[in-house]
Amino acid sequence: MQVPAHPVEHPAPPAYAAGAPVPWWLKLGVKLVLGALPVPAGAWRALGLRRHSFFAADPARLVAPLAGRAQRFADLAGRPPRGVLEVGPGAMVLRAPVAAALGFGPVWYLDVEDSAPRDLAPYRAAAEAARAAGLVPPDLSGCASRAEILAACGARLLVGGAEALAAVPDGSVDLVFSEVALEHVRRDDLAPLLQALRRVTAPGGLGQHAVDFHDHLGGRLRHLAFTPEFWEGRAVARAGLYCNRLGLSQMLAAFAAAGFRAEADSRLVWRLPPVPTGGAHSALGRAPEDDRICHATIEARPG
Incomplete structure (x- = not known):
């Protein structure tokens, strides 16, 4: 398979993945509270939530x-x-x-x-x-x-x-x-x-995999500030907020470790990385260049 010498990068629109026009912390708090309620996930989807x-x-x-x-x-x-x-x-x-x-x-x-x-x-x-x-x-x-x-x-x-x-x-x-x-x-x-x-x-x-790398509440990369202990815990999972916070280079490395040759030849990027105040949590081990990438399409073939 021929891959481009340089990945094709497209600028993300200014309001890309912005979500509902509600303060991010409010959305986060509501999600965490609702997730703590003893309601099955299927019931939330029936109400139009967690779809x-x-x-x-x-x-x-x-x-x-x-x-x-x-x-x-x-x-x-x-x-x-x-x-x-x-x-x-x-x-x-x-x-x-x-x-x-x-x-x-x-x-x-x-x-x-x-x-x-x-x-x-x-x-x-x-x-x-x-x-x-x-x-x-x-x-x-x-x-x-x-x-x-x-x-x-x-x-x-x-x-x-x-x-x-x-x-x-x-x-x-x-x-x-x-x-x-x-x-x-x-x-x-x-x-x-x-x-x-x-x-x-x-x-x-x-293999063809479209992957989002941004916060799914419209916070761009605000979710990177949380400690692993909180983010990997039950509260985030129950709230339906979980994403693994891996950057593109980490995702490609995981494919390689599994025996694939993987390339991300199409990427959607922010002009400036929207990192949270203080940056990503150090335990995440993210490469700084990954913070520019909000979406990528990965192609993977057996190595």
């Missing part, structure tokens, strides 16, 4: 991104991908009919919790979006459950961490991808996950 997959209802997001990933693999390998794995899909499991229409198969989805729709309408809407794009999705008319729809699409949802990938045979996945999911993997869990991805990735396989 994943914000574009799941957008027909334009159902076909084109998957088709683009398939084309990228085909450009490199000279053939379309077969086995495909998405990490952290959330509600985007509903794209299973699109994946089948593109010729993917088998298809695996790995997530730490089951937040895929159980209602059948979103899957049928995705099939219609594929049909409107000139593809031939599987016939879902006889399916009476989500399990039957996934089976008709040659897809399977795996719930858990890296250990759940034991269900995927060695070297069986041509294309692995994630969309702003890896930053939410806990620091101690990232290495086992990437090692598992290396095991299942086929020779000549491709």
